[in-house]
Amino acid sequence: MLWPVTVAGVLLGSAVAGVPGGILGGVLGHALDRHWGLRRWSEVPAQLGRWLGLRPDFERVLFLCLGRMAKAHGRVTAEHLQLARELMQQYRLDEPQRLAAMADFNRGKLPATSVERQLRRLCRQQQGRNAELLDSCWRMGLVHGRPSAATRQLLERWAAIAGLGKAEQQRMQQRHQRRRSGSAAPVATGGGLQQAAAVLGVEQNAEPAQIKRAYRRLLSRHHPDKLMAAGASEDELAAAGEQVHRIQQAYEKLKRYRGFR
Structure with a gap:
């Protein structure tokens, strides 16, 4: 495991103030690494973008x-x-x-x-x-x-x-x-992981790319704008809206479980 800000702090501190500066830079850098959850250099650009407001959470x-x-x-x-x-x-x-x-x-x-x-x-x-x-x-x-x-x-x-x-x-x-x-029951939020996978028609441990494809395909199929253009009734549009919500909830559940964006 490489703590990128820790390493940068040690190098910068050493260059400015020798060994004491390197120690201080390492301590401060490690605190920032832990605060931001950084463990490798590849994570730095995304965190920097969020910090600058260029990549908002x-x-x-x-x-x-x-x-x-x-x-x-x-x-x-x-x-x-x-x-x-x-x-x-x-x-x-x-x-x-x-x-x-x-x-x-x-x-x-x-x-x-x-x-x-x-x-x-x-x-x-x-x-x-x-x-x-x-x-x-x-x-x-x-x-x-x-x-x-x-x-x-x-x-x-x-x-x-x-x-x-x-x-x-x-x-x-x-x-x-x-x-x-209270005229209708709240929409289910997706239940467990197996239920979420079933909503999207994928396996619970499917690859992220497969989960994303299934999500986009189902959104396109049930999207109210598309059904309205096809002449769907108000009841059909409402049902499609409920299904879109279930699809979105299931996708978010699987995305958090698999840890991808």
Whole structure:
């Protein structure tokens, strides 16, 4: 195992201040390696991009957007905060990650925070998660029932950035409104790993490339925009929306299990 920042700290410190500088540089570098989870040089560019904001983390952008969405309601309520906590649990964030997510949520409420710039970068770099992010934003926007004019304006602008059509937005709105009213049971979040694999039609230990192909193929088959163009009814569109949500949840579960992006 090679700790890249540790090595860089030793070399830089030695060059500047000899042996004492090398020791100090190594200690500081090792602390950064452990903080960022770096174990090899190949991981440095991605971490540097995240640190500079050039490669934003999904969870960071998600909670920035959720904070902005909650603020668009007029004021942030206990219901907004409770949903934020539920989403932290859904993504299995540990305590340091929860604190970071709440800090991002609070930054998202500030007008000076460049939420949409981060959103654009994320949507370009992780296109497969665009619908997942917007779905959580719709959920936040509907915490108190019908979205306000400011909330809807944000959702429509962000959907355009994410490349989501009106049918997909309508599906998200209908699903979360039904969940709030209790007229339909909440959508299953994918169950265990075997169930997630069954949803995608792959083996639990399939190669990442095979899992990605299955995910994209199923998304294309059930996408509401495609079905709307084919003349599907409202009930068929709603059912397709539910299936897309199951597919996305199953894909995220397998992706976390296999450890790929």
